[in-house]
Every structure is written in C-alpha cells, then in structure tokens.
Amino acid sequence: MMGDRGRKCLFPVAGMGTRFLPATKEIPKEMLPLIDKPIIQYGVEEAVRSGCVEIVFVTGRGKRAIEDHFDRSIELEQLLLEKGKADCARIVKEISEMADFAYVRQPEPLGLGHAVLCGEPFCRGEPFGVILPDDVMISPPGSPPVLEQLFLVHDRMGGSVVALEEVPLEEAGRYGMIKGELVEKGLFRIEDLVEKPGPGGVPSRYAVMGRYVLSPTIFRHLKSSAAGAGDEIQLTDALKVLAKDEPLWGVLYEGERFDCGTIENWLKATLGMALEREDLRDIVFCELKRLGVLVGGDGAAVSEDGNVRSS
Numbered sequence: 001m002m003g004d005r006g007r008k009c010l011f012p013v014a015g016m017g018t019r020f021l022p023a024t025k026e027i028p029k030e031m032l033p034l035i036d037k038p039i040i041q042y043g044v045e046e047a048v049r050s051g052c053v054e055i056v057f058v059t060g061r062g063k064r065a066i067e068d069h070f071d072r073s074i075e076l077e078q079l080l081l082e083k084g085k086a087d088c089a090r091i092v093k094e095i096s097e098m099a100d101f102a103y104v105r106q107p108e109p110l111g112l113g114h115a116v117l118c119g120e121p122f123c124r125g126e127p128f129g130v131i132l133p134d135d136v137m138i139s140p141p142g143s144p145p146v147l148e149q150l151f152l153v154h155d156r157m158g159g160s161v162v163a164l165e166e167v168p169l170e171e172a173g174r175y176g177m178i179k180g181e182l183v184e185k186g187l188f189r190i191e192d193l194v195e196k197p198g199p200g201g202v203p204s205r206y207a208v209m210g211r212y213v214l215s216p217t218i219f220r221h222l223k224s225s226a227a228g229a230g231d232e233i234q235l236t237d238a239l240k241v242l243a244k245d246e247p248l249w250g251v252l253y254e255g256e257r258f259d260c261g262t263i264e265n266w267l268k269a270t271l272g273m274a275l276e277r278e279d280l281r282d283i284v285f286c287e288l289k290r291l292g293v294l295v296g297g298d299g300a301a302v303s304e305d306g307n308v309r310s311s
C-alpha cells in the first residue's frame, strides 16, 4: 500500500547529458525544450496525473536550473502581473504548486542504479515510481498516464512493475530486454532481464522503457549488486535479483513514446509533437514546403523527385 501522503516518484537526473554537448555545457539536458516546456516538465506532469504528490529529483553538478524551474519565482510572477500578463503569471506559479519537490545529490554519476539508491531516504520503506524523463510518454485520450498504468498493476498484483514496449529485433541491443511469461493481455511476469543483449542473446522482443514502480526491496539488491559494466551500479542487475524473490511485472503500456535522449530523437520528438498540435501542424508543413519538400495529400512528406521521405 502507498503511504498516507500519496504516491511518490523519483526522477534520476544526475547524468552528464554528453550527447547534447555543447548545448548541455551549462543547461541540463532535462531543461531543453520540447515545443514550449522543458523535457522534464512532461515527466513531472505525468507523475502528478498518476497521483504522485512527492517528486524527488536525484541531481548532480550543474542541475540547479531544474531546482529553479520547479521553485516559486515571486519576482517573475510580480513582474508579469505588473505588465498585465496574468495568464503567464498563473502558468509560472502553477509549476511550483504541482507537488512537493525534494532534491538529493548523487555525488558521482555511478549509474542509474546508484541514482535510485540515493533516493532511498525519501521512500520511507514504501513503493515508489521512477521516471526517466528522456522518454516523454503521451497516453491516448481517455487512458491513464503511463506511470498510472504501472501503479494500477502494482495495486492489483503487488511486487514491482516496469513499462515494456515491443521493439524490432535489430534494436534489442540498445535496451534492457526481458524474458517472461504472458499472464494476461499486455501483462508479463518477468523471470529475467538482459541489458543490451548481443545478437545471439535476445530473450524476447520486449524492452524495458523508462517507467518503473519499485518495491523498497530494490534498495537491498542495489546495495549488494556488484558494480556491473563500466563500474556503474545498474538498475537492471538489481531487478534481475529482485525477480527471483518477488513478483516483477512488465506492462505493455498504452501510449506514444518520444525519446529525447539523443539529438536525432529529440528532433523527431519535436517534429512529432508539433504535428500533433493544431496550432503548429500547418507551420511544419508550410516550412517543409518552403524548403522544397512538398507535402502529399495523405500528410506524407514528398520530395520534389517524388520520393516519400517520411509520414
């Protein structure tokens, strides 16, 4: 059961963000915009809509902008009000009111598992959500947010829960892949996990994506897990051991994932999101047209030589 105060969610954001240098020399990658909000805000909004009232950021050097973003900015609000921009003032104020925000420092980037371990004091022996904000998840209208989909399985079945996505075989080497048994539609009981398997060792097509609901037992396994590849403490290693002791469920989540972890994918996410917004869709199409890329009637972009480039 969750604590009296409601659900909580951990955001490991202490990574270096090297793939976005030089943009991330001073700005944390989580603060890069996706359309009109920083990437991290999408994850926080998902957690809040999933019933989380406490948000814990595991931060590192150079991440002050995240703290400032979710803090109250009285001067800015005042300035906006004085300029007659009450709507903007309200938007700014609401960010700080979404939840209780707490911060814990990961002294060295010793891996995702280590970052989760740093959040232990905030979890008070209760289950908690984890969101990796690089993956922005948008659930279909009428469906619960993706983290909530995991909490619902946890409430019904106990144990820990991870989000799963079916990926093409050739992409399996980029993810943590599961071995498990389908117990009901869209729900697996996980027996084992393999992090970034080689071509011969792919156990299934189901990859773990950046959403988790973890039982507090994970901390015991993280502490005893030997440092894995690259001397980092891997979350996957601790989940493997946990799966032997207590149920670990995998949910094929309903929703669309926008991966913002690399420049290429962030660009695709920006375009994908712009195309889904009525106020921006035409701007993208018009700009593609202006640049010499024509747009077909079915929405597919067609170059002047007639080749379909994307849809």
Ligand code: UTP
Pocket: 012, 013, 014, 015, 016, 017, 018, 019, 020, 058, 106, 108, 109, 110, 111, 112, 114, 115, 132, 133, 134, 261
């Ligand atoms: P990534 O593997 O994407 O690494 O981390 P990164 O450092 O953020 O980015 P690159 O590879 O240098 O560009 C996955 C998640 O785990 C967090 C990251 O902040 C990200 O949310 N993380 C990773 C930590 O909090 N601490 C770590 O030691 C490692």
